[in-house]
Amino acid sequence: MGWLNKIRVSSRFEALSGKDSKAAFTFKPATAYPAYSFDKKVEKNLQKWGRISEMGLCLVHAVGEHALDDSELFQGRAQHVLSGWDVISTSLISRRRPWAQVQIRNRDPKIARLLRKPPTMYANVALILQVPPENILGTFPTDVFFPTHEPAKDYRFASAVLGDRSTARPVLGGAYTQIESPRRIMERTGKEMPGTKYNEILVVTRPHVRLHFSETKNVEVKGIIYTQGSCGLSPSEAEVLQRLRELNPDLPVEEG
Incomplete structure (x- = not known):
């Protein structure tokens, strides 16, 4: 029977050495991996955050006049500075020209209703950001007072990320890792906390951190935006x- 075994072995290797060899060793997972999360709701919502520009929306990091004295943003290029931070607070707003273009292309009344009372920025000057969905830590229609300056020492920063919002605002409660859709955030802004016209989207700016299924990427600074209001910019805001503008001469500037 030795000759029969040789034939079987020979035939097996011949089969694998031909066009079927790659197919024989191809791994086919039982289920497809998600882009962001195994939680179906989180996955769906994060996919929507990846398309906010199609709605004429963007995420901005406000730079208030109180930051003039000690913020690193006034010591170097914004792109370099932000990549060295951990978590920043941003807000979801509309951009005047892109929003108008969306309205021309899409007359959907549901979209138009989102900006009857458009959310504002925390300050009148801000950086326009392009944020990968996997970098979004939490989304909230109001200010959640996240401790963005907690140090990494003694796991204080990690504890803040995994902690409960009731530590800062007992009335709110809940985790900082809540992911809602952009539409939900726009609809709810200003309704949960009267007097607050801006929302808070927590974004991790440091790359190669695993918040969701895939690692965080670089957050890109795309421009500078400002709003003058009825009284214009104050001397400090100007x-x-x-x-x-001086530190980031390559960034376009637009009025919101």
């Missing part, structure tokens, strides 16, 4: 805008 200084913030001017210094950001």
